[in-house]
Amino acid sequence: MDFSFSSEIEAFKNEVQAYFKIEKELASKARKEVEAGEGFGPAMWDVLRKIGAKHWLCPTWPKEYGGLGLPFMYRYIIQEEMHSFFHMYGTVGAGMAGPVILRHGSKDQKEKFLLPIAKGEIEFALGYTEPEAGSDLASLAIFAEDKGDHFLINGQKAFNTRAHYSQYHWLGARTKKTTQNHKGISLFIVDLSTPGITLSPYYTMGGTRTNGVYYDNVKVPKDALVGEENRGFYYIIEALAYERIMTVSALERDFNILIEYINKTGRGNSPVVRQRLADIAIDIETSRLFALKVAWMLDNNKIPSYEAAMLKIQVTETEQRMLNTGMQILGPYGQLKPGSKWAPIDGMFAWRYQDSLEEIIVRGTSEIMRNIIAERCLGLPKA
Amino acid sequence: MNFMFSKSQSMLQKSARDFLVKECKTMAKETENTDKGYGDKLWDQMAELGWMGIGIPEEYSGLDGNFLELMVLIEQMGKIQLPGPFIQSALSAFTINKFGSDIQKKTFLPDMVDGKLIITTALIKGSYEQIEPAKESEKKENGCYILSGTRLFVPFANTADMFIYFADTEKGNTCFIISTNTPGVKQTQLDSMGTDKLFEVTLENVEVSTENILGKGGAGKEISDYLNNLGAISYSAYLLGTIDAILEMTSNYAKTRKQFEKPIGSFQVIAHQLADMALTVEQVRSLTYFASWKVAEKMECAKEISMAKARASDAARDVSLFGVKIHGGIGIIDEYEMELYFRNAKTHELAFGDADYHREIIADNIKL
Numbered sequence: 001m002d003f004s005f006s007s008e009i010e011a012f013k014n015e016v017q018a019y020f021k022i023e024k025e026l027a028s029k030a031r032k033e034v035e036a037g038e039g040f041g042p043a044m045w046d047v048l049r050k051i052g053a054k055h056w057l058c059p060t061w062p063k064e065y066g067g068l069g070l071p072f073m074y075r076y077i078i079q080e081e082m083h084s085f086f087h088m089y090g091t092v093g094a095g096m097a098g099p100v101i102l103r104h105g106s107k108d109q110k111e112k113f114l115l116p117i118a119k120g121e122i123e124f125a126l127g128y129t130e131p132e133a134g135s136d137l138a139s140l141a142i143f144a145e146d147k148g149d150h151f152l153i154n155g156q157k158a159f160n161t162r163a164h165y166s167q168y169h170w171l172g173a174r175t176k177k178t179t180q181n182h183k184g185i186s187l188f189i190v191d192l193s194t195p196g197i198t199l200s201p202y203y204t205m206g207g208t209r210t211n212g213v214y215y216d217n218v219k220v221p222k223d224a225l226v227g228e229e230n231r232g233f234y235y236i237i238e239a240l241a242y243e244r245i246m247t248v249s250a251l252e253r254d255f256n257i258l259i260e261y262i263n264k265t266g267r268g269n270s271p272v273v274r275q276r277l278a279d280i281a282i283d284i285e286t287s288r289l290f291a292l293k294v295a296w297m298l299d300n301n302k303i304p305s306y307e308a309a310m311l312k313i314q315v316t317e318t319e320q321r322m323l324n325t326g327m328q329i330l331g332p333y334g335q336l337k338p339g340s341k342w343a344p345i346d347g348m349f350a351w352r353y354q355d356s357l358e359e360i361i362v363r364g365t366s367e368i369m370r371n372i373i374a375e376r377c378l379g380l381p382k383a
Numbered sequence: 384m385n386f387m388f389s390k391s392q393s394m395l396q397k398s399a400r401d402f403l404v405k406e407c408k409t410m411a412k413e414t415e416n417t418d419k420g421y422g423d424k425l426w427d428q429m430a431e432l433g434w435m436g437i438g439i440p441e442e443y444s445g446l447d448g449n450f451l452e453l454m455v456l457i458e459q460m461g462k463i464q465l466p467g468p469f470i471q472s473a474l475s476a477f478t479i480n481k482f483g484s485d486i487q488k489k490t491f492l493p494d495m496v497d498g499k500l501i502i503t504t505a506l507i508k509g510s511y512e513q514i515e516p517a518k519e520s521e522k523k524e525n526g527c528y529i530l531s532g533t534r535l536f537v538p539f540a541n542t543a544d545m546f547i548y549f550a551d552t553e554k555g556n557t558c559f560i561i562s563t564n565t566p567g568v569k570q571t572q573l574d575s576m577g578t579d580k581l582f583e584v585t586l587e588n589v590e591v592s593t594e595n596i597l598g599k600g601g602a603g604k605e606i607s608d609y610l611n612n613l614g615a616i617s618y619s620a621y622l623l624g625t626i627d628a629i630l631e632m633t634s635n636y637a638k639t640r641k642q643f644e645k646p647i648g649s650f651q652v653i654a655h656q657l658a659d660m661a662l663t664v665e666q667v668r669s670l671t672y673f674a675s676w677k678v679a680e681k682m683e684c685a686k687e688i689s690m691a692k693a694r695a696s697d698a699a700r701d702v703s704l705f706g707v708k709i710h711g712g713i714g715i716i717d718e719y720e721m722e723l724y725f726r727n728a729k730t731h732e733l734a735f736g737d738a739d740y741h742r743e744i745i746a747d748n749i750k751l
Binding site for chain 1: 384385386387388389392451630634637638645646648649650651654655657658659661662665666669670672673676677687690693694739741742743745746749750751
């Protein structure tokens with residue numbers, strides 16, 4: 001048992017931190033873009049291309065596709081720093097689409113997409129959720145009909161958050177009507193500028209834009225299909241497995257800001273405040289240990305299963321507890337938005353309190369995670 | 384970075400589990416109402432297995448090794464709620480090894496390792512309402528001390544040969560090792576809810592010599608800090624075993640108990656409670672292993688120990704309550720083991736500081 005990093009990893013961590021300190025201004029601009037809710041703006045693309053140029057977006061990939069062939073722990077270190085510096089710990093391309101293309105994509109797809117992903121030049125919007133297919137993803141209905149020389153796609157998607165600035169849609173669509181829903185789904189890479197695709201924006205209470213995506217007789221070339229037809233659901237699950245890590249440095253950062261503020265206002269002596277914040281400190285430390293364990297497992301050929309579900313609950317629910325506690329301590333002032341002269345910590349908690357809710361829902365709700373723990377960790381019978 | 388136990392730690396874990404499950408699985412229940420409070424042969428068997436020598440240097444007949452090995456062992460003891468003064472004895476041995484003079488180490492440690500000498504800890508003073516003696520100690524001209532005072536919740540003072548005791552002297556707080564049969568020492572069993580035998584130990588004009596002082600006179604604070612930290616992490620490990628066992632027995636029960644023609648574990652309301660219990664067990668495991676590793680590596684770890692004990696203490700209450708609820712009626716019947724885990728969870732939640740106590744230490748350590 002050893003909880004320390006090797007000296008190589010420690011040195012790499014320092015290198016990454018030093019780099020982000022140099023690029024502090026750009027990172028802060030990118031962070032402001034995320035906070036404004038519109039996703040990637042010019043600063044974010046700039047930052048991504050710079051990280052890409054250092055081969056840090058996909059450090060575990062082979063060198064020929066823009067990676068460095070490094071162990072997973074390096075990627076985790078980079079993701080922690082990215083999340084802390086600009087609220088985003090990776091791209092869908094690098095984390096989910098890329099690894100599936102690497103494993104199941106055609107030669108042409110690999111050549112066309114992998115290098116631009118690694119260089120931070122393109123992004124994919126996840127095209128999974130539909131109005132009637134949320135936690136029960138296998139019931140998705142958007143249909144891709146094989147027309148011989150192309151697919152004709154009709155239907156709609158919901159909550160496809162990155163669709164308004166990504167170049168590509170990572171689309172799960174039905175290709176076969178069958179009684180076993182998950183056996184009739186295929187994955188496609190669709191150029192989002194294809195005629196017939198329209199976006200309809202909706203905004204979360206935290207002000208983040210997400211999208212409904214409508215396909216109206218959209219013609220998609222045959223080579224947009226990823227891997228085998230009707231195997232798409234398996235790839236979707238596999239892609240989720242590539243992106244099991246959660247980062248905690250943003251939590252630590254915000255917690256420290258809160259402590260600093262509380263000390264400044266002289267409330268650090270209140271027994272209630274001390275008890276509550278100490279409990280959050282325990283939760284954050286636990287989150288860090290869970291994340292390290294999953295990262296270590298990924299590096300040692302151990303497949304995280306319920307461990308990843310526990311990590312997701314631990315990190316996202318700790319975030320909720322931290323923000324709730326912060327809001328309660330800040331009292332009525334805490335609800336004021338950034339910009340108000342009475343807003344503590346410039347309204348950061350008011351924004352995070354609303355914006356963070358997304359985290360307990362995306363990539364499997366806390367309740368779906370509890371189902372996974374019940375079945376895979378404890379072997380309980382399915383409901 | 385490595386989240387796995389070493390080969391020797393894994394072997395120790397397995398052999399401990401084998402022995403404890405085979406020989407001691409029902410000991411807590413069977414010996415609860417006996418005078419001794421644990422199996423007659425237990426101490427000799429454990430000495431034979433070498434368990435009392437873990438973390439003690441070879442020159443004092445120990446096995447070397449470090450706190451991680453001890454933690455592995457204590458976790459397994461918690462799984463079956465092994466009764467007896469093992470933790471107290473280990474804490475005393477570690478403390479003597481760290482602070483004792485060479486003569487003291489030679490006098491006490493080999494006998495402790497052999498199982499011939501049991502030393503417990505007498506740390507907690509009487510409650511606020513009771514009047515303490517005006518003077519805890521008086522120094523005589525020949526250098527001896529006359530000690531008076533009461534310590535509560537002293538585990539297994541009935542079978543212990545000696546106990547560790549702190550008292551204020553003219554040099555400041557000082558640590559003493561005192562024989563239980565010294566004239567003026569009286570033990571009265573406290574009737575508490577768990578299976579640990581807890582005692583009130585009263586000292587009335589007990590004369591002890593300077594040879595009974597551990598470390599330097601006035602070093603009591605440093606020694607008790609060390610002992611309390613080690614106690615907190617040891618009970619975190621024991622509680623980890625406790626809640627892990629509750630999770631296991633409760634999820635097994637939920638798979639077999641049928642109501643409405645289905646195993647109750649197939650109902651999401653039960654499944655999600657069990658998932659939360661599993662999550663809690665993993666939290667306590669991570670924090671306990673991490674703090675224990677820091678102890679073993681001799682790193683600064685007051686905060687990490689408090690994190691482990693705070694979460695373990697809350698978890699003891701939460702997980703044991705869920706365990707009882709999911710078991711339903713059988714969870715509160717004394718023929719079944721669930722109720723014993725529930726009662727002991729409370730005793731150990733309170734041992735060496737509950738969650739509130741440790742959160743206050745954490746608050747200091749996060750610079751609040």
